[in-house]
Amino acid sequence: MKDKPTRAARQPRTHPSPGNATTATPHEPTRRRLSGRATIADVADLAQVSTMTVSRALKDPAQLSPEARARVEAAVTELGYVPNHAARTLATSRSHVVAVLVPSLSNTVFVDTLAGIQDCLGPAGYQILIGNTGYSSGKQAELVSTYLSHAPDGFLVTGIDGSEAIRQRLAAARVPVVHMYDLSRTPGEWSVGFSQQRAGFTLTKYLLERGYQCPGFVAAQLDPRTMQRRAGFRRALREAGLDPDVEILTDEPSSVGLGSKLLAQMLSHAPACDAIFCCNDDLALGALFECQRRGISVPGRIAIAGFNDLPPSAWSTPSLTTVTTPRYQIGFEAARLLLQILDGHPPERSCIDLRFTLTPRESA
């Protein structure tokens, strides 16, 4: 009696009658759980092997004898067996979930990045939990806590930059974190992106080379990446001996409508401004619309440049000069880096620079 295995004691189980070992023979309906799904034990019974053998068949079929493998495979398809993730997670303490924190989804920027993440992580069997922080560090902290309870295997984040407290919670949880979009200067911190500062510098240089005398900087949201672009703008102007303070900054959320508004402000506060560097394409598009509304010629009276190269920017009239950013690649490579870390093969460089491209078009 004391040798009776736990499994049998836990629950009566109907077995296929011992006689029909061949898969072709019809057998009694296999017992299912409440969930309605077949379990690994059902497969094992039907295939006449132990649950472990089924487990092995699933993760490394080569380990089995051809016969056993064939029987397990047949049982799996016959029962429509799908592994239960919760059970696997509990047993392995690997959730195969990655938490992704992005500051916004309202333009295509981070959506492209998510696509890259999905394309890398999906085939590797990972699910992603997407948290939209709305550029708020309170929301960030909240999401980190929530996701931590799901025990993700890793985090992919944009814009944790602000809060030291959040960084510490993440460190305490000993979960690997890859930062996206900017290049980290903190040693030992993984990052995939490009130099926001250099991108801002490059675009501004371009404007100066085109002969604009008084470029201005227009920005909203004012997240750290935007501020880096601004730093690049200022550096270029200073190097050229020009006034770096022609700027309109607001922490309102970025939008096309806001771009219209900010263009108007720039025009009235700095009438000499002959070119504006908008910290993103949405703002630039709004600025362009406002110029059209007022009959102001672009780039004749004022040049307009954006940032990111969103899809509409190539089609507006005039088309928008901008900086093309490797958004999809950032997601894909950040995910790939995380996978390498999780597999115990971290690369040497902790900081992957994916670069940006200046894309001159008609507006500047």
Add this chain to the structure above:
Amino acid sequence: MKDKPTRAARQPRTHPSPGNATTATPHEPTRRRLSGRATIADVADLAQVSTMTVSRALKDPAQLSPEARARVEAAVTELGYVPNHAARTLATSRSHVVAVLVPSLSNTVFVDTLAGIQDCLGPAGYQILIGNTGYSSGKQAELVSTYLSHAPDGFLVTGIDGSEAIRQRLAAARVPVVHMYDLSRTPGEWSVGFSQQRAGFTLTKYLLERGYQCPGFVAAQLDPRTMQRRAGFRRALREAGLDPDVEILTDEPSSVGLGSKLLAQMLSHAPACDAIFCCNDDLALGALFECQRRGISVPGRIAIAGFNDLPPSAWSTPSLTTVTTPRYQIGFEAARLLLQILDGHPPERSCIDLRFTLTPRESA
């Protein structure tokens, strides 16, 4: 010996020394699991109650004596205890995960809907898994399978419309499904949205009332919702005794650039066309850009109307006449409906009509 509880047999556990029952007294470091996280057993030990009492304290504190509750609460905060979702899922066969299938994230339409879903489901303790089907029914089938293995408590879907096979897999899994965006005509099927057909009809009627003689329909992607709008367009033209066949349809993915291209096609194929109904705002914006490029006056020579009222549409020059859709509300209400179903309190009506609004502006 045989009475030794399983837990003790499984793993040696260090208890706080029996003497110091008060929470203020320092105690030995509590044992943690490999995962590094405290477990319910750790909390139980520290609070000197059973694990079940902790479990109760977490879900219904009122059930406990004030003393026990206080000790559990103190232990929870001291250990930073966070419940393990995988264990809870396994024990309850409720995953607290909802799978959401959307056809695209590349404009703000479904992003708004996701926000609504999050805002409803997040506070209720649910996580969402977001699947982007890319308007492909193959991808749909794939995502349904993948997500089914995560045993979501429910599905929120847009555009399963196509495949009967997918509908059946979902039905077989006995998981509740709420359809979003159109109103289902299939009895017993939950849906939250508005009548796409009526919306198409209403916008077309408006164009006719404004005196346009030869409206045309421009559409891409050709998903079922787009085709419903087209049906509304055709009905309105037929009722007016006009030719409903002025149309350019393509199954290419929708984009601003494509809008420019399709406007050009319409102009050359149907020179008499004096108003176009674009099946979404991206297409309409592209069409507008193309008119600007060609120096064609809008709405003078040709009127342009869009669909959805995306944020830029209010700001273009001219601003875009369109149909405003309750995208956020659709997500929120669909999620709320799902929650009601999961709680065993389904509403009587299976079909929730959230309506649309005609938004006339400058372009038509």
Add this chain to the structure above:
DNA sequence: CTGAAAGCGCTTACAG
């Protein structure tokens, strides 16, 4: 109001 026991479905050493 509180607890002992068994179970959820899987995997990890450890044997053989």
Add this chain to the structure above:
DNA sequence: CTGAAAGCGCTTACAG
């Protein structure tokens, strides 16, 4: 190449 046992961390009846 294959299996018995124990464990992952929680909850659900069932008792008292």
